[in-house]
Amino acid sequence: MNPWMLFFIWPVIKFLIAITIVLTIVAAMTWVERRTLGFMQARLGPNRVGPAGLFQIIADPIKLMLKEDILPASAEKVAYFLGPMIPLLPAFVVFCLIPYGPPPAFAVTRVNVGLLLIMALTSTAVYGIILGGWASNNKYSLMGGLRSAAQMVSYEVPFGLSVVGVLMLCGSFDLVKIVQYQERHVWNLLPQLVGAFIFFVSMNAESNRVPFDLPEAESELVAGYHTEYSGMKFAFFMLAEYASMLVNSCLMATLYLGGWTFSIAGYGLTTAALSKLGLLGGLIGAAIFFAKVMALMLVYVWFRATFPRFRFDQLMDLGWKWMIPLALGNIFVTGILVLAMPNLKIDAGIYPYGELLMAVVGAAIIALTLFLVTRGPRRPAAAARPTEPPKVIHASRVSEA
Amino acid sequence: MFDVHEMEVNFGPQHPSTHGVLRVILKIDGERIIEAKPVIGYLHRGTEKLFENMAYPQCVPHTDRLDYVASATNNLGYVEAVEKLLGITKQIPKRAQLIRVMLSELQRLSSHLLWLATHALDLGAMTPFFYTFREREEILDLFEAYCGARLTLNCMRIGGMPDDLPDGWLDDLEEFTAKFDPAIDEYAALLNTNRIWKRRTVGIGVISPEEAIDWGITGPPLRGSGVEWDLRRAQPYECYPELQFDIPIGKNGDTYDRYLVRMEEMRQANRILKQCIPMIKETPAGDIKAKISRVIRPPEGEVYHSIEAPKGELGYYIISDGKTQNAYRCRVRPPSFINLQALPAMAKGYLVSDLVALIGTLDVVLGEVDR
Numbered sequence: 017m018n019p020w021m022l023f024f025i026w027p028v029i030k031f032l033i034a035i036t037i038v039l040t041i042v043a044a045m046t047w048v049e050r051r052t053l054g055f056m057q058a059r060l061g062p063n064r065v066g067p068a069g070l071f072q073i074i075a076d077p078i079k080l081m082l083k084e085d086i087l088p089a090s091a092e093k094v095a096y097f098l099g100p101m102i103p104l105l106p107a108f109v110v111f112c113l114i115p116y117g118p119p120p121a122f123a124v125t126r127v128n129v130g131l132l133l134i135m136a137l138t139s140t141a142v143y144g145i146i147l148g149g150w151a152s153n154n155k156y157s158l159m160g161g162l163r164s165a166a167q168m169v170s171y172e173v174p175f176g177l178s179v180v181g182v183l184m185l186c187g188s189f190d191l192v193k194i195v196q197y198q199e200r201h202v203w204n205l206l207p208q209l210v211g212a213f214i215f216f217v218s219m220n221a222e223s224n225r226v227p228f229d230l231p232e233a234e235s236e237l238v239a240g241y242h243t244e245y246s247g248m249k250f251a252f253f254m255l256a257e258y259a260s261m262l263v264n265s266c267l268m269a270t271l272y273l274g275g276w277t278f279s280i281a282g283y284g285l286t287t288a289a290l291s292k293l294g295l296l297g298g299l300i301g302a303a304i305f306f307a308k309v310m311a312l313m314l315v316y317v318w319f320r321a322t323f324p325r326f327r328f329d330q331l332m333d334l335g336w337k338w339m340i341p342l343a344l345g346n347i348f349v350t351g352i353l354v355l356a357m358p359n360l361k362i363d364a365g366i367y368p369y370g371e372l373l374m375a376v377v378g379a380a381i382i383a384l385t386l387f388l389v390t391r392g393p394r395r396p397a398a399a400a401r402p403t404e405p406p407k408v409i410h411a412s413r414v415s416e417a
Numbered sequence: 418m419f420d421v422h423e424m425e426v427n428f429g430p431q432h433p434s435t436h437g438v439l440r441v442i443l444k445i446d447g448e449r450i451i452e453a454k455p456v457i458g459y460l461h462r463g464t465e466k467l468f469e470n471m472a473y474p475q476c477v478p479h480t481d482r483l484d485y486v487a488s489a490t491n492n493l494g495y496v497e498a499v500e501k502l503l504g505i506t507k508q509i510p511k512r513a514q515l516i517r518v519m520l521s522e523l524q525r526l527s528s529h530l531l532w533l534a535t536h537a538l539d540l541g542a543m544t545p546f547f548y549t550f551r552e553r554e555e556i557l558d559l560f561e562a563y564c565g566a567r568l569t570l571n572c573m574r575i576g577g578m579p580d581d582l583p584d585g586w587l588d589d590l591e592e593f594t595a596k597f598d599p600a601i602d603e604y605a606a607l608l609n610t611n612r613i614w615k616r617r618t619v620g621i622g623v624i625s626p627e628e629a630i631d632w633g634i635t636g637p638p639l640r641g642s643g644v645e646w647d648l649r650r651a652q653p654y655e656c657y658p659e660l661q662f663d664i665p666i667g668k669n670g671d672t673y674d675r676y677l678v679r680m681e682e683m684r685q686a687n688r689i690l691k692q693c694i695p696m697i698k699e700t701p702a703g704d705i706k707a708k709i710s711r712v713i714r715p716p717e718g719e720v721y722h723s724i725e726a727p728k729g730e731l732g733y734y735i736i737s738d739g740k741t742q743n744a745y746r747c748r749v750r751p752p753s754f755i756n757l758q759a760l761p762a763m764a765k766g767y768l769v770s771d772l773v774a775l776i777g778t779l780d781v782v783l784g785e786v787d788r
Contacts, residue, residue: 057547155426159448159769226541227613236770238432324613325541327770328448 030124031112038111041306042258043073048310049317056321083247091244092151099148100245100252103141107259110137114266117276117301118287119192130191131183131271135176138222138263141256142168145231148253149241160240163328164231167221170335171228175218177343181211181350182271195275199286205272207353209378210346212272214339216315219264221335223257225316227323228331265312266305273308276301342385349377423451426769430459434539434773437783441760441776445769453764453772455757460787468747473499473713474575476747481569483751484785486531489524489560490726492573493517497654498722498733499575502715508707512700513577514655519590519693520563520572521724522686526597527556528727528780529683533604536676536777540617545604552600555593562586575713577706582697591694597687605680618673622763622775625670633755636729638779641678642670648725659696660689672778679780714742728752728780751785 047062047070054061062069087096113130115123127133142165149161182204183189186197198204205212221228232240242253269275278285285304290297326334426443429435438459444452464483468476480495481488500506530549537545557567562583564572572579608614624634629642639646647664649657665681667674717739723732729752736745756779763775 053543057544058551059547155424226543229541230770236434236773321544322607323542324537324608324611324617325770326613327617327768329768330616 027112027124034111034116034124035108037116038108038259038262041262041309042255043077045258045262045313046076046254047073048313049320052314052317053321056318077251080247080251085247085249086244088152088154088244090153092153095147095151096244097249099144099151100242100249100256102144102147103256104144104252104259106137106140107256107263110134110263111266113137113191114263114270115192115195115275116305117298118290121295122276122298122302123192126190126192129189131179131189131194134263134267135179138260139168139172141260144256145241145253148245149231152241152244154244156237156239157241157243160231160237160243163237164224164241166328167224167228167230167331167335170332171218171221171339174214174335174339174343175222177340177347178211178214178218179271180343180347181208184347184350184354191270191275195270195277196287198274199277199279199284200282202280203272203274206375207378208272208346208350209375210342210381211350211378212268213382214343214346215268215272217334217339219268220316220319221331223260223264223316225257225261226320227326229325230328230331261313261316262309265309265316268312269305269308273312275308276305278304338385342381345381346378349381353377422446428453428769428772430456434535435776436535436781439757439776439781439783439786441764441772443769443772448768448770450764450767450769450772453761455760457754457757457783457786460783462788464788465747465749468744470743472742473715473744476744477573477575478569478571481571482784483749483788484528484726484728484731484753484782485568486782487524487528487727488568488570489520489572490528490724490731492570493521493655494722494724494726494731494733496573496575497724498720498735499713499715501722502718502720502735502737503575503709503713505576505707505709508709509577509655510700510704510707511656512581512697512702513705513707515693515697515700516578516582516705517573518655518657518660519690519697520560520570522689522693523556523559524570525686525727526683527553529679529686530556532679532727532777532780533676536774536780537608537614539773539777540614542608542611542614545607548600548604548607552597559586559589559593562589574706576709581703581705587694587697590690594687594690594694598684601680601683601687608676609680615673617770617774618676618778619671620669621672621767621771622778623669623671624759624763628759628762629670632759634729634759635755636726636752636780637675637678637682638756638759639729640665641667641675643668648723648730652723654722654724656696660692662686662689672774675778712742715739723750726752728782728785729756749788751788753779753781753783753785754788757781757786 050072051061051069062072065071065075087093112124113127113134115126117123119126145164146161149157149159149164152158182194185204185207186194188194188197194204224231230240231237232242237243242250245253276290277287279289285300287301290301293300424445426445427440428443429440430438435441440456440459442454442456443450462482464479467479471479477492477495480491483491497506500509530553534546534549534553560570560572561567563586564570564579566572624638624642626642626644629639629644634642635646643666645664645666648654649662650664662685663681665678665685667678715737717737719734719736721732721734723730725731730750731752732750734746734748734750736747738745760775760779764772767775
C-alpha cells in the first residue's frame with residue numbers, strides 16, 4: 017500500500033470516525049445521565065424537547081454557544097483562555113490509542129506502549145483545571161483548582177499502580193495484546209479484582225465525579241474551578257469531564273473487561289472468530305466494546321445518585337492510606353502468583369485455574385479492606401475543639417441506630 | 418518567601434448553601450477555618466415595627482414571613498400569645514385546638530423534610546432531595562385543601578380557626594400518615610448507615626449540653642446535645658398533654674445526632690397526627706371559634722408566650738397599652754437567630770466543607786433571623 021495511505025490518510029479517516037462517535041457518545045451521555053438520574057430520583061428528567069427529550073442533546077450546546085462569554089476584568093487573559101482547552105486536547109488524543117474493535121481496522125493507531133502513553137496524556141488534563149482556577153482570580157476557583165491538583169496527583173499514583181498487575185499478567189503495554197490475552201484466559205477483572213477495584217475508584221476520582229467531585233463541589237465552592245466560566249468555555253470543561261469519563265471507561269473495559277471480545281479460555285467471540293465475519297465481525301466487536309463502556313458509564317451515574325461527597329482530608333486519607341498500600345499489596349501478591357504458577361503464562365487454550373485462585377485471593381483482600389475501611393469513623397482531630405466526647409446528661413434513645 | 422497564608426473568603430450572601438442570604442466572613446488557612454463571622458440583616462423587613470402599626474388580627478399574615486418554611490407554627494405562636502394576653506386561652510374549642518395541632522405537626526414534617534433535603538444536598542447527596550419533596554408536596558396539598566395557600570398559610574385566627582376542615586380532608590390525612598413512616602425508612606436507608614454520610618457528620622460541630630444551654634440553643638440542636646427540653650412537654654399548650662409522643666434526644670451533640678433527632682421527630686409528629694384523627698372525629702363539626710368580641714383590644718399588660726416551632730423555641734413578647742387595637746411593642750424570639758450564634762464557635766478549626774454541614778444542621782431560615 018502507498019505509505020501515504022497507510023500512515024496518513026487512513027489514520028486521519030479513522031480518527032475522524034472515532035472522534036465523531038466519541039463526541040456523539042459524550043453528547044448523548046448528558047441526556048442518558050439526566051434521564052437515568054431522573055429514573056432513580058422519582059422524577060422524569062428532560063422530556064420536553066423532542067421525543068423523550070432527546071433533542072436536549074442539541075438544545076444544550078446551542079444555548080451554551082449563544083450565551084455571553086464573560087471575561088472577568090481581573091482575570092489573567094491568556095491562562096483564562098487556555099484553561100478550558102488544555103483538558104480537552106489530551107482527552108481527544110487518547111481516543112486514537114484505544115482499540116474499539118479487532119485490529120487493525122478498528123484501532124486508529126497501535127502503539128506498543130499504548131497504556132503508558134494514555135496515562136501520560138490523561139494526567140496532563142489537570143493543568144487546564146489548575147490554570148483555569150488560578151486565572152479566574154476568584155477565591156472559590158483557586159480553591160477548586162488547588163483541590164483538583166492535590167486530588168489528581170494523589171489518585172494518579174494508585175491509578176498507575178493498579179494496572180501494574182494487569183501488565184504482569186499480560187506481559188505487555190500494548191492494549192491489543194492485553195485484550196488478546198484476556199480472550200485466551202478470562203477477563204482480567206477476575207484475577208485482578210483488587211486492581212480493578214482500585215482502578216475504578218481512582219478513575220472516579222480522576223474524572224472529578226461524585227463522590228470525589230470536590231474540585232467543583234457546588235454546595236461548597238459555588239462551582240469550583242469553573243465558577244467564572246460561561247458559554248462555550250464552560251461547555252469545554254464539561255465536555256472534558258465527560259470525555260475523561262469516557263476515556264476511563266474505555267480503558268477499564270479494555271484492561272479488565274476483555275475489550276471487544278466476549279470469550280473465556282479461547283471460546284466465544286474471540287478476535288479470530290470475529291475476523292472470520294469480516295466487517296460485520298468488527299462491528300459486533302465494537303458493539304460489545306461500547307456496551308461494556310456504557311455499562312461502566314451508567315455506574316458513574318448510579319454513584320452520583322447514591323453517594324454524598326467526601327471531605328477533602330478524608331479523600332486524601334482514602335487515597336494515601338488505603339488505595340496506595342492496597343495497590344502495592346496487589347502488585348506483590350500478583351507477582352508471587354505469576355511466578356508460582358508458570359502455566360498462567362502459557363498462551364495455549366488452557367482453563368483459567370490460576371486466575372480463579374487469584375480471584376479468590378483478591379476477593380478475600382477486598383473483603384478485608386472493606387471491613388477495615390468501614391470499621392467505623394474515627395473522630396477527626398479538629399484543632400481548637402474539645403476532642404473528648406461531651407458529658408451525657410440523659411441516656412440516648414436515638415443514638416443506638 | 419511567604420509564611421502562613423490566611424485568606425478571607427466571603428461565604429455568601431449569594432451562595433448555594435447558605436440557605437438564603439446568610440453571609441459568613443471566613444478567615445481560612447488553606448481549607449481550615451480560623452474564624453467564621455456571620456453577617457446577617459440582608460432580609461430585614463422591620464416585621465416587629467410593622468406589628469406596632471397594625472391591628473392584632475392584621476399581624477397574622479406577617480408572621481407567615483418569619484420562618485417562611487413553617488408558617489403554621491408562626492401563626493400558632495402569635496395567636497396564642499394574643500389569646501393569652503386577652504385571657505381566652507381556656508375558651509378555645511377542642512376542635513380548633515386539634516386542627517391547630519394537626520397543622521403545626523404537618524408543618525413540622527414539611528420543615529424537617531426541607532431541612533433533610535437541603536442538608537443532604539449540601540453534603541453532596543442529591544437523591545434525598547427528590548424523595549423528601551415527593552412527601553412534602555402532599556403536605557402542601559393538604560395545606561392547600563385547608564386554607565388555599567401552600568407556603569404562607571395565614572391559617573389561624575385569634576380565638577380559633579378561620580374554617581372547619583373541608584370534606585374528605587381527614588381521609589387524605591389518614592392516607593398520608595399511613596405511607597409516611599415507610600417514606601422515612603426510605604430516607605434513613607439512603608443515609609443512616611451510609612459510610613460517607615457518617616464520616617461527614619459524626620463528630621462534626623459538637624455542642625456540649627452546657628454550651629447549648631449557655632448559648633440559649635433550642636429545638637433539635639439542643640435535644641441533639643442530650644437535653645430533654647421540648648416546649649410541647651415542658652410548657653404544654655393546646656391539647657398536647659392529651660397526646661402521646663416521645664422526645665428524641667441525642668448523645669454526642671454532633672451533626673449526626675442532630676440528624677437522627679430530627680428524623681425521629683418526624684416519626685413522632687406522624688404519630689401525633691395519627692392520634693389526632695380519631696380525636697377530632699369526636700368533636701362537634703363547626704365548633705372552631707371562641708366567642709370573642711370582633712374588636713380585639715387587650716387590657717393593659719404584657720405577655721410572653723413561646724411554642725415549640727420546628728426549629729426551636731419561637732416566642733412572642735407583646736406589650737399592650739390597653740387603649741389601642743395595636744400592640745405597643747411586639748418582639749419575636751426566633752429560634753434560628755439564637756441558634757445561629759453558635760456557628761462561629763462550632764465552625765472554628767473545621768474545614769470549609771464542614772461549614773455547609775454546620776449551617777445545614779442548625780437549620781436556619783434567614784427570614785426568621787433577620788425579621
